[in-house]
Amino acid sequence: MVPAQAGNPGAAGAGAPAALRRPLLGAGRGTALLAAGLGLLFLAVITSLAVGAHQLSPAEVAASLWTEITGTGSTYADDVVASRMPRTVLGIVAGAALAVAGVIMQGLTRNPLADPGILGVNAGAAAAMVTGMAFFGLGATSANVWVALPGALLTVLVVYGLASGRRGSTPVRLVLAGTVISAVLLSYIQAIALTRPDVFAMYRFWAVGSLSGRTMEQAYDVLPFFLVGLIAALATGRTLNALALGEEAAASLGLRPQTAKVTGALAAALLCASATAAVGPIGFVGLAVPHIVRSFTGPDHRWLLVLSAVVGPALLLFADVAGRLVAQPGEMLTGVITALLGAPLLILAVRRMRAVA
């Protein structure tokens, strides 16, 4: 994957965004970064399986993982690892989904502040959940995938329909439509939650997002959606690079901006919806991870996507572990920790960037 010469002054001259005047990441350094990211993720997975109310050593985790795979586990350690399996798997899925969706949304809208929730996905999933809780007797112990997912996807379709004028949708219209629809849905959610104490009791926990109390079945439910979204998303790297030059430039490079945007937005929506359905609306991972990764990789979206898919899960798993450690013997909800961890990192990344927004 040797990047094309986007660094020549013809393609990115005085009129191009400042980010594009930086040289693209070389293949050697990119691979090194990827190796580091994978190492970080591996560490996060082991920690996630080992740490909690009952501590295990890495050796015990490795042994239990083996028995888990061969299906012959019976020791106490095996049970502990098995009980931490769902949250670890879901952490990987949700972390990767949110971070990659964040990269795509920031690339599509050419707006470094775009958050994957910007298309109204989180609000849509939450509104569906609240409707289910209020009128259909849905429990809140699990984020019910078959309720949250349709809600999220339906919302994205509505947002897209609103944003599409006669000449397709512009990034700005998309963002605005998402913001407006989110706000309307949020009003609806609040109105229900505040007039129905029983719904409020469930919703206040679901609304923060957490990896705890999940089952493997939930992971299997969202996995197909996640994988389709991820594969579609990883294929958008070159497109996003071209779009960064502006739509006309992208079209003159032989790209179809409208098609590219629709595919990208749908991939992001699928990813975001599966994450929200699985673990609730965990904030900030999708906004912060692309920024943090970008401060290492520079503007090439191909590396950004791959590395975010690795760093996102690591951040989410570490946040989850931290939540287990700070509030022992109980735990603090993951969504609270991601914000506390991610915000300082985001601000550091911003201070390192020369120009933003």
Next chain:
Amino acid sequence: MSGVRTLTGNRTVPGPRTFRLGKRLSFQYRRRSVLICLLLTIALILVGAFTLTAGELGLTWRELFGLAVSPPQGSASFVLERLRGPRFLTAVGAGIAFGVAGSLFQTVTRNPLGSPEVVGLTSGAAAGAAATTLWPGYLPVPVAAILGGAIAVGLVWLSTGRGFARPGKLIVAGIGISAVATALTSLAMTTVGEQQAQTLAFYLNGSLASRSWSHVATIAAALVLVLPAAAALQRQLNLVSLGDDMAEALGVRVVRTRTVAILLAVVLAAAAVSVCGPVAFVALVAPQIALRLLGVSAPGVVAPALVGALVLTLSDFTVQQIDVGAALPVGIFTAALGSLYLGYLLFGEARKGVL
């Protein structure tokens, strides 16, 4: 970037007229602005009258007009002085404060989406209020809210590295600090008991239920302190809206003006939050409505103040009269209303916004 109605070649706007008193005192005004502000004031008075008379508990119109000649009697006095009077006046005051705060923010950041929410003030205030449920007994809720808002704005100011000079960085830092504040609020929401969480959720939406004269006094004091300073800053602010370089060339000390304006806005917004909680969207929408009504490039102080008051009082009148089986906080309604209006506005203009 800001909501400027550029003058196309074939459309001219009548210029300002000058009002003179003797040789020394003079000021400029535009007929349309004066007319619009008069209409807004009349509308506000009408909303006040409807607020006091609507529903089963409302005064009769005869009682309302009787107030001009004699103090109210019996149940009328209870409704006026205890139930709806303070509530309406608090809404007016908080609406003015939100409107002016929003106008100051949008002018200095040259961003139609600039608002107290952006620099973390609202979420900071919410976190402050939430902290009182986690560690009860140290501070009253409004004080904690103001403190939280001030801390958040201070942190944003530190995070941007060079004060509030760079709108882009300001917004990113605001997002980061807001996220931390929101995390603290969520923490409170998920650890306190059911009843407390309900109360907190109500406050966090922004509510004007059961206000008293002390609330009116609080917001009035803040307005008396800050509004003259905001008005005095108008000329520099209008120049800053032309762009930093242009303003510097015309002799405005841009960085200082921006910092002072944001501080004034923070004080106003904090005062408003302390009397009715972080009501959404009023600060964001009021200056934008004012801009369009006046047809000018920078909305100033008076029109956003009146629009803010009108939006908040009208919303509160609506939630008082809507029957959904329980009292809704006014913030839910302003959020719905504001977002719909914003959508209409921004789609109509298809302008570039920074989110």
